[in-house]
Amino acid sequence: MRQGKGDPAIAALAIAIAVVLLCVASSAVLAIDGAKAEEELPTQLLNGFAATHAAGSAATFEPVLYATSAVFALGFLRVGPASLDLAVVHLPSSFPVWRATPARLGDWSRPATLAFDDGTLVLAGPDGAVLWRTLNTVGDTVALLNSSNLVVQRYENPQPAWQSFDHPADTLVVDQNFTASSSPLVSANRRFTLQLGRTYMAMHMQFDAGQAQAATAPVYWKHTALEAHLENATAPPVYGRLDALGFFGLYLDGGGGQRVDVLSFDTFALNLTGVFRRMTLDDDGNLRAYYWTTGDSSAWTSDYKAIAERCELPTSCGAYGVCVPGNAQCQCLDSNGTSTAPPCHGEDTADLCSTASSNGARQLGFDVVRRTRVSVAYKEELPFRTNTTADGCELACAGNCTCRGALYNGASGYCYLIDFPVETLVYQADDRMLGYFKIRKAATANSARRGMSPGVTAATVALSLVLAGLAAAGAYWGYRTWERRKRKRAGMEQELVPGPYRDLKSMASSNNSFKA
Structure with a gap:
């Protein structure tokens, strides 16, 4: 039986319905894939974890762990043209808010391994040599909090067994306590440090890659808490904390959060919301505060500097x-x-x-x-x-x-x-x-x-005499060899040239056996 043509309107309607269904299905697939991709972002490391850096990677940062907000990530960071470090990076700006800063950096052109085993986080080089590790810690998981704090935790204890907030590199972030027991801030070029004293904080010049203690490194900037009791030796020490409202406060340790001094930023009175703040000891030796506006920002905005003038x-x-x-x-x-x-x-x-x-x-x-x-x-x-x-x-x-x-x-x-x-x-x-x-x-x-010892001087003189004697002997031997060769050439010339040139020509003609 022959099938006739259907109604064109009905056919067009069917095609439109099919296209809509296809678009809906595609959107559903994309949504599922996106959710799956988002779920695949690792937000926790368990014992037995290991990740290897791709040697010579063109990327400058290789993340292995994310905060649940996906704003921060932990991973391998390229430092300079060829070095490798472990870092927590603020992804919108690509700024490392924390670095492990081992004494010996890894080589970006060679594989490195980050492992979490036996409760310890370890960064190792290709030869297995440990570059950096969390010391004296036993944990079950590693997580990166939305505050950028990297923590090693036990299941039964809410308090971190280890946290990066206690070991800052060159930067402090909001709600990170900076205490006398914290690691000092060290500028990325290791020329300057910020250290906390009992009632003050001070910046020091370093001439040994940031290893000098406060007692020996010269101070070039110092700020004392105005309301701290200097004369009272039993008063608790101060600690510092960066506040989201736009200031750096100094507080009495164990004093119930009593604030004894404030370093106000330019935006302190503006009540900015939706910004991420950091305070960094920069490579020129200045302590500065910056903020990043979520959503429409493309650069850090300077908000405070401890030293006003370049000179x-x-x-x-x-x-x-x-x-x-x-x-x-x-x-x-x-x-x-x-x-x-x-x-x-x-x-x-x-x-x-x-x-x-x-x-x-x-x-x-x-x-x-x-x-x-x-x-x-x-x-x-x-x-x-x-x-x-x-x-x-x-x-x-x-x-x-x-x-x-x-x-x-x-x-x-x-x-x-x-x-x-x-x-x-x-x-x-x-x-x-x-x-x-x-x-x-x-x-x-x-x-x-003039600085050589007598023994070295005597040895140098003796060696000079030996070399001079060898040079003289070589010259004499060369002269005798030249004389012998000269006499030998003279004897040969006497044998080959007994008479004038015409006699040689006649001799050659009379003895030529190849004549016609």
């Missing part, structure tokens, strides 16, 4: 540099030329003391630079002497091999001693501000010879 930063012009306030230009200490960033002198972290002499320590050679109208922004933090003269101030440093420089204030009579490598000085338009500085002399061949 007040400790290393803004480098070693033996002078910063001119106002235009923030730099000069070299031993030159009046002005530029944006002069390479005055390489940083010299070794002291000027030597124990090579038989009678104990002596001072190595140095050049002296004297200059007026110089000071440092942090002179209040330097050791000083009073009731002295400019000459007495200079002598106090000149005779001490641990002293690198001295600053004398002719108005107050204060003498400030610099017993660490000289960094950025500040220009001050006052002829009563006097400076005396030591710059290590460059090593020369003569000074190297």
Whole structure:
């Protein structure tokens, strides 16, 4: 039986219904796949977990664990061009709010392993050598909280066995307590640290990759809690915490949250909501606060800085540099030329003391630079002497091999001693501000010879004589060989050339056996 054509309207309606059903089905599939992908984001690590870094990956960050909000992730982070570290990253900005910062970073071009086994989180290199681990912890799970806090926990104990909030790198985030027992903040370049004292917090210059203690590292910024009781030795110490309202507060430890001081940010009175805040010790040595607006932000907004002017930063012009306030230009200490960033002198972290002499320590050679109208922004933090003269101030440093420089204030009579490598000085338009500085002399061949021991000198002389004798013998042998060859050539010429050229030609013609 022959089938006829159907009604075109009915056919069009059927096609439209089919298209709608197909779209609905596709949307359902996409929704299911999206939910599945979201469910597959790991938010917890159990004992036995292990993940390996893809050696030489083009990506700069390889996440292995996510917060439930998906705003933060833990994973392998590339540091610089070729190093590897473990980090918690703020995904919208790609900023690492926490880093493990092991003493020896991994190699990005080689595989590394992150494992959670026997209750300990371990980062290991390709040879199995441990780069970093959570110390003295036993846990059942690892989780990344929505606050960015990485925690190792036991099932039966709500308190973390270990948490990254106790071991900050260079950054503090909201509601993270910063205490005297916390690890100090260390700038990413390891040149500066922020440490907490009993009633104050201070920033220190580091000349040994951030390993110096507060007692030895020079202080260049210090803030004391205004309401802390300095005279009461039994008063509890303070701790710090970044608040979402836009300030950094100092509180009495165990004092029921009693706030004793506040560092207010620019947005403190604006009551900003929906922002993520952080406080970071930056590579220039300044402590700054930033915020990130959720949704429409593409950059961090600076909200606070502890040091207002560039010339007040400790290393803004480098070693033996002078910063001119106002235009923030730099000069070299031993030159009046002005530029944006002069390479005055390489940083010299070794002291000027030597124990090579038989009678104990002596001072190595140095050049002296004297200059007026110089000071440092942090002179209040330097050791000083009073009731002295400019000459007495200079002598106090000149005779001490641990002293690198001295600053004398002719108005107050204060003498400030610099017993660490000289960094950025500040220009001050006052002829009563006097400076005396030591710059290590460059090593020369003569000074190297003068510094050799008698035994080394004797061995050097003997070796020189042996080499000179060998050279003379070689020259004599070469001369005799040349003489023998010369005499041999002379004898051959006498045998081959007995007469004039025409005699040779006639001899060749008469003895030629190939004639026609």
